[in-house]
Amino acid sequence: MTGKESKGPSRPAGKGRDASTRAVSRDETDLFALAMREAKPLHQEGAKRAPADDLPPEKRAETVPAVVRVGPSLKRLPVTSTDRLPELKTGASPGVDKRTAARLKRGQLAIDGRIDLHGMTQAKAHRALEGFLTASQGAGKRCVLVITGKGLRPTGETGVLRNLVPRWMNAPAIRGRVLSFCTAQPRDGGTGALYVLLKRKR
Secondary structure, three states: OOOOOOOOOOOOOOOOOOOOOOOOOHHHHHHHHHHHOOOOOOOOOOOOOOOHHHOOHHHHHHHOOOOOOOOOOOOOOOOOOOOOOOOOOOOOOOOOOHHHHHHHHHOOOOOOEEEEOOOOOHHHHHHHHHHHHHHHHHOOOOEEEEEOOOOOOOOOOOOHHHHHHHHHOOOHHHHOOEEEEEEOOHHHOHHHEEEEEEOOOO
């Protein structure tokens, strides 16, 4: 013994208690809020919830729903229930007559509006797409162009938005408004854009 207290094995650098944690960005927070907006709380049958006034002060905060700011509110049209709607995939047109589906793929339908998403963050692009499709359907537009950008990389991978936008077409707030979507013709952006056929306003 040297008289010095043994401190045990030293921790490897960078592996301290907080190594697995990091700050959450605003975009990640917004994207999570959008994903959870359609979620509904589950309650056990027969369970009774105590009124907030009967709870101790430290527990009352748990009964107050969090306020999530996702930008200016939009006057939304009723969205068709997505429970029985088939999943939309690029180029598929369930429920659309063959002639209209063919014209959509060939770029023969008039483009009533367009939005350019490439260069946006995921959260911003999701909000912009939802707002654009909501407003477009409300204005009676039928075929719109959504530009995602090709996002081609040296590794051969495609851009994030090019992969995510087709998935977002099946999100609850969007699926009820969309009949079909497919890759645009080269003159309108090719693989970096989508023709989107909207349902008629009721």
